[in-house]
Amino acid sequence: xxxxxxxxxxxxxxxxxxxxxxxxxxxxxxxxxxxxxxxxxxxxxxxxxxxxxxxxxxxxxxxxxxxxxxxxxxxxxxxxxxxxxxxxxxxxxxxxxxxxxxxxxxxxxxxxxxxxxxxxxxxxxxxxxxxxxxxxxxxxxxxxxxxxxxxxxxxxxxxxxxxxxxxxxxxxxxxxxxxxxxxxxxxxxxxxxxxxxxxxxxx
Amino acid sequence: xxxxxxxxxxxxxxxxxxxxxxxxxxxxxxxxxxxxxxxxxxxxxxxxxxxxxxxxxxxxxxxxxxxxxxxxxxxxxxxxxxxxxxxxxxxxxxxxxxxxxxxxxxxxxxxxxxxxxxxxxxxxxxxxxxxxxxxxxxxxxxxxxxxxxxxxxxxxxxxxxxxx
Numbered sequence: 001x002x003x004x005x006x007x008x009x010x011x012x013x014x015x016x017x018x019x020x021x022x023x024x025x026x027x028x029x030x031x032x033x034x035x036x037x038x039x040x041x042x043x044x045x046x047x048x049x050x051x052x053x054x055x056x057x058x059x060x061x062x063x064x065x066x067x068x069x070x071x072x073x074x075x076x077x078x079x080x081x082x083x084x085x086x087x088x089x090x091x092x093x094x095x096x097x098x099x100x101x102x103x104x105x106x107x108x109x110x111x112x113x114x115x116x117x118x119x120x121x122x123x124x125x126x127x128x129x130x131x132x133x134x135x136x137x138x139x140x141x142x143x144x145x146x147x148x149x150x151x152x153x154x155x156x157x158x159x160x161x162x163x164x165x166x167x168x169x170x171x172x173x174x175x176x177x178x179x180x181x182x183x184x185x186x187x188x189x190x191x192x193x194x195x196x197x198x199x200x201x202x203x
Numbered sequence: 204x205x206x207x208x209x210x211x212x213x214x215x216x217x218x219x220x221x222x223x224x225x226x227x228x229x230x231x232x233x234x235x236x237x238x239x240x241x242x243x244x245x246x247x248x249x250x251x252x253x254x255x256x257x258x259x260x261x262x263x264x265x266x267x268x269x270x271x272x273x274x275x276x277x278x279x280x281x282x283x284x285x286x287x288x289x290x291x292x293x294x295x296x297x298x299x300x301x302x303x304x305x306x307x308x309x310x311x312x313x314x315x316x317x318x319x320x321x322x323x324x325x326x327x328x329x330x331x332x333x334x335x336x337x338x339x340x341x342x343x344x345x346x347x348x349x350x351x352x353x354x355x356x357x358x359x360x361x362x363x364x365x366x367x
Contacts, residue, residue: 003358003361003362003365005308006308006309006311006312006331006365007330007331008305009305009306009308009312010309010331011331011333012309013309015221015224016220016221016224019217019220020217020220020241021217022213022214022217025213025216025217025220025245026209026213028241028242028245029245029246029248029249031242031246032246033243033247033250034239034243035243035247035272035277036275036276037276102251102254103247103250103251103268103271103272103275103276104255104264104267104268104271105271105344106267106341106342106343106344107267107270107271107274107275107325107342107343108344108345109344110271110275111274111275114275188321189275191320192274192275192320192321192322195320195321195322195323196322196343196344196345197345199345199352199353
């Protein structure tokens with residue numbers, strides 16, 4: 001059977017029996033949206049909050065004392081300052097990207113805008129993991145150098161390497177776990193975006 | 204929003220609501236989900252109405268927002284159903300004085316479309332609604348050439364499902 005016959009049946013299909021009245025439509029428009037974009041925004045904000053409140057779980061007085069002893073208090077201070085500046089930059093970009101999302105755009109533009117908004121947070125998380133890695137390396141090696149009188153010199157180098165490797169492994173695992181969550185959250189969107197843009201490269 | 208704009212929106216929506224119902228029927232498989240998606244599309248249309256410029260037809264803009272909501276914004280994944288699930292077709296249509304063959308064809312068509320992926324659903328829907336390729340390409344944000352190629356593939360898929 002030809003598709004045109006089905007098309008005819010489609011054209012002749014009766015209208016929905018249950019008509020929604022203007023009053024009902026108005027009521028609907030006043031309800032809260034449950035859209036995916038809203039979740040993207042809420043989850044994104046949560047990630048910023050969580051990453052920026054991690055230090056609440058650390059005894060900062062104790063940590064500061066140790067940094068001072070190791071002579072890296074200045075380094076840690078500027079690192080923190082830098083981290084906050086970057087966080088603000090990412091937050092602004094995240095918000096602007098989010099604001100840019102509009103369901104009146106073409107499907108492709110809408111999808112790419114949503115993905116762009118999510119990517120901002122992804123880059124921020126990646127940046128934080130990188131920063132954590134640097135801090136682990138610097139703090140770890142300085143503390144070890146300080147303690148080197150107690151530890152035989154040949155073992156100090158090995159310990160430093162072990163610290164770096166363990167730091168790298170832990171952060172990679174955190175990143176992979178995050179990527180998995182990110183993948184699950186965006187699975188449908190990524191699949192549809194890929195499907196829509198599949199032939200773009202050919203034309 | 205000004206009251207007269209608000210009223211214009213509501214009456215335009217009311218008059219064109221069948222477009223939204225059809226999108227809901229394609230992308231959902233039960234009445235609850237249908238109503239849920241209908242409401243979300245209403246919210247999105249309302250939110251975007253201030254950005255809607257009169258240079259496009261209200262219905263054209265409605266197609267776009269409705270499809271976008273179904274494809275990218277609707278929180279529940281649009282589960283596809285198998286062709287056998289013909290009995291739980293959830294759309295209420297008046298069947299009096301309505302040609303039996305066409306009714307069966309229509310049901311089969313809905314079941315078949317529901318097995319397609321989200322993008323193919325949109326393409327086939329726009330084809331059935333007699334939209335020109337230019338409008339289809341603009342709605343989806345792809346080139347006209349691309350839209351034609353994709354449409355042919357989607358139609359092939361649909362034909363195979365309808366005539367196995």
